[in-house]
Amino acid sequence: MVAPGHGTSSEVDFTASPEWQRVTLQFIVPDDAVHLQVILAAAPESVMYFDQVTITDASATDAQVEWLRNDSGEQIRTLGEIATVGVSRWLGLSSTVQRFFSLWQSNLQKLLADSRPIQLGFESFWGNFGAALAVPLPAFAYKTLGFICGIGAVGMGVYVCKTIFGKMNVYQINQQYSLLVLGMALLFASFTVFMPLLAMYGLWAPQGRYLFPIVLPIGVFLTLGWSQLVPGRHRRWLSTVVVIGMVMLDCTALSVLTNYFYGI
Numbered sequence: 001m002v003a004p005g006h007g008t009s010s011e012v013d014f015t016a017s018p019e020w021q022r023v024t025l026q027f028i029v030p031d032d033a034v035h036l037q038v039i040l041a042a043a044p045e046s047v048m049y050f051d052q053v054t055i056t057d058a059s060a061t062d063a064q065v066e067w068l069r070n071d072s073g074e075q076i077r078t079l080g081e082i083a084t085v086g087v088s089r090w091l092g093l094s095s096t097v098q099r100f101f102s103l104w105q106s107n108l109q110k111l112l113a114d115s116r117p118i119q120l121g122f123e124s125f126w127g128n129f130g131a132a133l134a135v136p137l138p139a140f141a142y143k144t145l146g147f148i149c150g151i152g153a154v155g156m157g158v159y160v161c162k163t164i165f166g167k168m169n170v171y172q173i174n175q176q177y178s179l180l181v182l183g184m185a186l187l188f189a190s191f192t193v194f195m196p197l198l199a200m201y202g203l204w205a206p207q208g209r210y211l212f213p214i215v216l217p218i219g220v221f222l223t224l225g226w227s228q229l230v231p232g233r234h235r236r237w238l239s240t241v242v243v244i245g246m247v248m249l250d251c252t253a254l255s256v257l258t259n260y261f262y263g264i
Helices: 078-088 094-113 114-128 139-163 170-194 208-228 233-261
Strands: 053-055 066-068
Touching: 078 170, 114 139, 114 170, 114 208, 114 233, 139 208, 139 233, 170 208, 208 233
Parallel strands: none
Antiparallel strands: 053 066
């Protein structure tokens, strides 16, 4: 038995048999412990079952009610999960990682049913101002941005297909190493921003400002995706169109802010 984050643990050895047997363990639970782990470690390739995990107050009399009981609600933890929780403890993330392993399936269902947290992350990345995100851009702006980002994603799919089938020149092949580094940064940052939803849905708000450190990779991949859908003879105009689009977005944001705060 372990109290994660407190360095407190206790164990007892026993020999498993075909018959059910009671195993009792004495353990002092820290007063501020939030989680307890009961770990059943078995020999490789062996199968064991445990049930009716009960934690009682050793000082209580038989007439007093046990203060925690788990009736057939146990969960199996793999060695990989246990090792991940151990590593996360060094990073101060043990509570989040434990919640992920326990709640990711139910939180994923919640996220599929209500994707507003992801919508919040997208909208606040492009523009949703104020400490409480109370000054959003107009609805048409988000729809336009979503459409434009979708086109960029389609273009990236085209680029990936060209890469797979080898339709790249030497210069483009050399670029792929830089794109690989940027892609890893993009995936890692997006993972740290949105994956906590599977551990803390309803308790975590993936605000767009968390993605600001990877503005460069986002811009590179969007532009690369758009360029794949533009004929070669017109690509020289792409940068001009992108700049004009960003200026229009800035003007829209400034208009929204001045109107909200100054009524202009």
